[in-house]
Ligand SMILES: [Zn+2]
């Protein structure tokens with residue numbers, strides 16, 4: 001059988017792994033690389049690929065692989081790759097991060113896309129909050145649950161849950177006539193549900209996986225030094241609490257609310273610090289949807305520790321422009337005037353696009369908590385953003401604090417996975433430090449190359 005790495009080889013993210021057996025052709029993940037626009041577009045403020053024209057601009061610069069029989073007909077207008085009927089049996093997605101599913105909206109709807117049940121529900125909720133994002137579901141999504149056995153011609157795919165910074169993340173055990181492959185997706189052991197990653201590791205061992213495709217984001221990362229060693233989600237919660245307690249004014253927290261574990265940590269810390277958590281209707285809509293899938297999440301109803309914040313723009317907007325999902329949340333919302341009066345008792349969650357709220361609130365002291373993934377801010381190419389953030393914080397007298405733990409296992413965690421599965425062959429993906437794997441295990445380590453094929 002053959003494995004071709006159209007993405008995720010020698011890079012963090014953008015995983016697109018094709019498995020071909022005698023009968024089946026199946027993709028595992030179909031993500032967008034973080035660096036896709038780096039070479040031809042990132043330097044321009046007013047230039048981006050013309051999405052309306054489908055693949056044309058992407059193919060010109062080699063930003064998407066030209067694969068026959070995978071893309072939808074309408075994406076290939078006037079492209080040198082001509083449309084062909086679907087030549088693939090399925091796409092299996094590990095989780096709903098863009099670097100794993102970002103390009104799946106472009107594939108032919110005749111190819112089924114397998115996505116975890118909870119992941120699908122959450123993705124639908126996020127798409128409701130941000131309807132301007134391209135929908136990933138072209139009516140071809142099939143949901144699975146952990147432990148299902150999905151037969152695709154001569155292979156059986158068994159999804160097993162793992163812990164990561166978004167709920168509904170899975171690894172796959174893939175049984176073929178020529179042996180068993182285990183693919184980790186993105187994982188960590190140090191979250192609230194690290195035992196789920198243990199479950200995957202044990203299943204891979206139990207099925208005697210001979211080949212392990214393993215992520216290694218933090219195995220040898222330039223950014224590793226920026227994070228406190230061995231920080232767990234529980235440590236993040238206590239860090240958030242300490243920062244809230246010490247804050248001399250407003251506490252302002254910034255991260256992606258797709259990170260539901262972090263939402264829970266922020267809430268728990270706010271309750272302990274006797275502060276009220278304020279956030280947008282979108283935040284609470286996502287939390288309510290996640291609450292139907294995950295036990296132990298806070299609910300907004302009759303909760304004196306959480307309040308909906310109504311932006312000034314929402315007040316002056318006419319009713320039509322207030323999105324349907326937001327309406328029920330705005331009924332008991334508070335505004336910036338309320339925040340001004342209660343500023344020392346408030347923890348405000350805000351995404352980057354909501355920073356303008358600060359202009360209305362006008363804090364002159366407090367703490368800004370940056371609790372975000374390592375892909376942002378500290379990565380190269382974000383200098384301008386870093387400078388602007390610094391200027392906003394100085395303008396409003398806010399102290400910067402970074403409190404974060406990664407969605408990915410550190411080198412010790414990856415080592416644990418390698419030892420636990422003990423596969424004959426290991427293929428590192430989603431990492432810039434693939435060579436480091438050679439010192440971490442006795443297995444044969446094969447380094448994948450971009451667009452390269454490995455026969456196993
Ligand atoms: Zn990833």
Ligand SMILES: [Zn+2]
Nearest residue numbers: 095097164186
């Ligand atoms: Zn991820």
